Amino acid sequence: QVQLTESGGGSVQAGASLRLSCQASRRSSGMGAMAWFRQAPGREREFVSAITWNLGAMSYADSVKGRFFISKDNAKITVYLQMNNLKPEDTAVYYCAAAGSYGLGWTSAGTYDTWGQGTQVTVSS
Numbered sequence: 001q002v003q004l005t006e007s008g009g010g011s012v013q014a015g016a017s018l019r020l021s022c023q024a025s026r027r028s029s030g031m032g033a034m035a036w037f038r039q040a041p042g043r044e045r046e047f048v049s050a051i052t053w054n055l056g057a058m059s060y061a062d063s064v065k066g067r068f069f070i071s072k073d074n075a076k077i078t079v080y081l082q083m084n085n086l087k088p089e090d091t092a093v094y095y096c097a098a099a100g101s102y103g104l105g106w107t108s109a110g111t112y113d114t115w116g117q118g119t120q121v122t123v124s125s
Helices: none
Strands: 004-007 010-013 018-024 033-039 046-052 058-060 068-073 078-083 092-099 119-124
Touching: 004 092, 018 033, 018 092, 018 119, 033 078, 046 068, 046 078, 058 068
Parallel strands: 010 119
Antiparallel strands: 004 018, 018 078, 033 046, 033 092, 046 058, 068 078, 092 119
């Protein structure tokens, strides 16, 4: 099974930027779509952004539209999440996920069957 490794989290001030990376251990048919989710303390895991591996179609949560940008590097088997103008409410553990097939449910955590360990993002005001 493919393994996903996130990196790039950290502690920043509001208004700063961070870029998260999610590197896959190998190419896999189980990577039709890649996504970022986040989970803040006491809250459910929520969708942030997703991208399809072949066509590069993208989706964003309303809360991050215009501030976060997802991209991929096929050669490096890596998906990125560029996070700009960070806000305290963006504080969470960010998880990378992969799904072999996704359909219309590609913003749902249940669609994804491979997950990374998560990387902490803390934004202070």
